[in-house]
Amino acid sequence: MSVRIIMKLLVETREQLDDDLVRIAFRHPIRPQLPIWTPGAHVDVRLGNGKIRQYSLTSDPSDLSRYAIIVKRERDGRGGSDFIHEHFTEGTHVRVSMPRNNFKLATGRGVLIAGGIGVTPLISMGRALSQSKMLESFYFCSKTSRPSIEGELSQFCGDSLSTYFSNEPDSQRLNVASLIENLSSDLHIYCCGPERLMSEVKHLTSDWNPDQLHFEAFNASEDQKHKAEPFDVTVSSTGETLRVSESQSILDVLRVAGYVIPSSCRQGICGTCECGYTSGEVIHRDSILSPDARQDRIMLCVSRARVSVTLDL
Ligand code: FES
Structure with missing residues (x-):
């Protein structure tokens, strides 16, 4: 941390x-x-x-x-x-x-899919991919036309840019299924936008290598089925065990107990409260950790555990 x-x-x-x-x-x-x-x-x-x-x-x-x-x-x-x-x-x-990056570029050619204001992280990523000649295509979807954003993107995307404005009379919606179906499977996909767009891309790429899929949420995703249960959290450096009730977060409980834990969004989307854990079955509820990272990392503001978790803290 x-x-x-x-x-x-x-x-x-x-x-x-x-x-x-x-x-x-x-x-x-x-x-x-x-x-x-x-x-x-x-x-x-x-x-x-x-x-x-x-x-x-x-x-x-x-x-x-x-x-x-x-x-x-x-x-x-x-x-x-x-x-x-x-x-x-x-x-x-x-x-x-100081800047933090939870949405890094990987090595290889990339396809960028942006929905609405979710375009913002993809602007610098698209520019970098274009500079290294690794930009395959950039899809920008929005309800209304955004000439300023489009102008900025077209400066470095050139013909790789496709725009879709659903409320504009002469525009159309991006057909995500057809797009994914026609992509070469060695590409990296970077997607940021509304939950619906990201869910669709995730669903359509469920058989892809997870290392080639990169998402960034700007809102916490709602898990309607989640029912919080109490559990114990143990701090490995002190051996102290604390109870987290169904209405508390690990972050809240640790702070009340006097541990200094940085936080920011408290929605599982910024990464500030990330911490390691050494044992326990964690219920990950953040929007940023990769499947690999989830093996030993946890976001203390939103994630929980079944029965107990030991933090590397
Ligand atoms: S405070 Fe932002 S992820 Fe926890």
């Missing part, structure tokens, strides 16, 4: 891309360069109202003078995007974490 360093950055530019889309670029007030990052990374942005939100970096990792994010105003959201749209003006100081 690593504590994320928080930087105090300055909003350098704010660019209204669309009615509900704004691009914010941050720079360090003194230093010429920000910490390095890789395509697909995100940062935690601390809002002045005490909330923390995760946003993918959309700028070019080779330009470390700035970090850029694109924020869609979600009218029915939890208030984070509203706050940014209203308060992040040029010159505002904002606390931003």
Whole structure:
């Protein structure tokens, strides 16, 4: 588990891309360069109202003078995007974490499938794949046309870009089944978007090698059938065993007991509370750990256990 360093950055530019889309670029007030990052990374942005939100970096990792994010105003959201749209003006100081990457590029040619604002992590990934001549194709689906995003993507995608705008009269929906059926099975698929799109891609690629499938959720997935049960959690460094009730998370219980555990999204989508475990049957409820990682890693904010789990903490 690593504590994320928080930087105090300055909003350098704010660019209204669309009615509900704004691009914010941050720079360090003194230093010429920000910490390095890789395509697909995100940062935690601390809002002045005490909330923390995760946003993918959309700028070019080779330009470390700035970090850029694109924020869609979600009218029915939890208030984070509203706050940014209203308060992040040029010159505002904002606390931003060091970048973290849960959605890394693998070696090999890649197909990118983006739904709505899920396009944001794929912008830097598509750019990197294109630069290394490893971009097979980029599919961008949205309800409405997004000329600013399309313009940015077409700069590096060229003919590899296909767009689908379901509410536009002359456009059509992406036929995901036909797309997957026609893909060469040695490609990597990167997908980020609404739960429905990602579920469809996951379902249609269920016989693929999991190492070639890469997903990033920007909302926690709802598991309607999950029924929380109490269990014990043991901290290996102290030998202490604590009870986690059906209404608590491991994170909550550890904190009450005095353990310092970093967290951010508390939805299993950012990776901040990741921890190792050495024994126990874990019920993974996060949206980021790979099947391999789940053998010995757990997200303490959402995941649970059957009977007991011992943490490498
Ligand atoms: S706090 Fe984000 S995954 Fe747990």
